[in-house]
Amino acid sequence: MATTTRSALASDVPAVLALWLDSGAEPTHTDDAHSLVRLIEHDPDALVVAEVDGEVVGSVIAAWDGWRGSVYRLVVAPAHRRQGLGRRLVEVAQQRLAGAGALRLQAIVVETDPRATEFWRATGWEQQVARLRFVKG
Ligand SMILES: CC(C)(COP(=O)(O)OP(=O)(O)OC[C@H]1O[C@@H](n2cnc3c(N)ncnc32)[C@H](O)[C@@H]1OP(=O)(O)O)[C@@H](O)C(=O)NCCC(=O)NCCS
Numbered sequence: 001m002a003t004t005t006r007s008a009l010a011s012d013v014p015a016v017l018a019l020w021l022d023s024g025a026e027p028t029h030t031d032d033a034h035s036l037v038r039l040i041e042h043d044p045d046a047l048v049v050a051e052v053d054g055e056v057v058g059s060v061i062a063a064w065d066g067w068r069g070s071v072y073r074l075v076v077a078p079a080h081r082r083q084g085l086g087r088r089l090v091e092v093a094q095q096r097l098a099g100a101g102a103l104r105l106q107a108i109v110v111e112t113d114p115r116a117t118e119f120w121r122a123t124g125w126e127q128q129v130a131r132l133r134f135v136k137g
Pocket residue numbers: 023024025026073074075076077080081082083084085086087088107108109110113114115116118119120122123
């Protein structure tokens with residue numbers, strides 16, 4: 001079955017949240033319908049989904065703030081892993097961000113999750129040293 005990628009619609013939000021829950025993605029306190037619908041309203045191309053036969057099996061957020069491009073919520077359903085879908089979703093995200101004008105990209109990755117860290121290393125991203133991440137909220 002062919003896998004397709006497209007910008008998510010508000011109607012995809014329940015399936016995306018279910019994917020995140022079922023896929024062992026590190027939960028965040030903005031994993032909710034309100035936050036995702038707000039993201040899509042803010043930038044209709046920011047949330048990308050991968051589909052097989054009408055089922056959402058992957059996601060990525062490609063966020064452009066006018067200064068830097070950020071890649072968030074890269075998730076592939078367990079049954080579809082190690083088939084190149086994560087790589088493909090990141091390529092789609094990179095194309096979207098490049099099209100918007102982003103020259104610098106970042107991804108926040110859970111340090112203790114080897115699946116994630118190995119993925120980003122294998123796909124040509126560099127781990128940044130000499131920078132700390134400070135957060136609020
Ligand atoms: C990380 C994740 C998105 C990878 O998706 P995927 O579709 O399996 O990735 P790909 O098939 O495109 O893998 C590309 C390469 O990354 C590396 N890689 C991917 N998963 C890996 C794993 N579990 N262990 C080691 N290397 C891995 C491999 O080099 C792989 O190439 P190969 O299969 O030819 O060896 C997926 O495991 C996932 O959804 N994990 C849970 C959520 C998560 O951690 N997301 C990342 C948040 S930053």
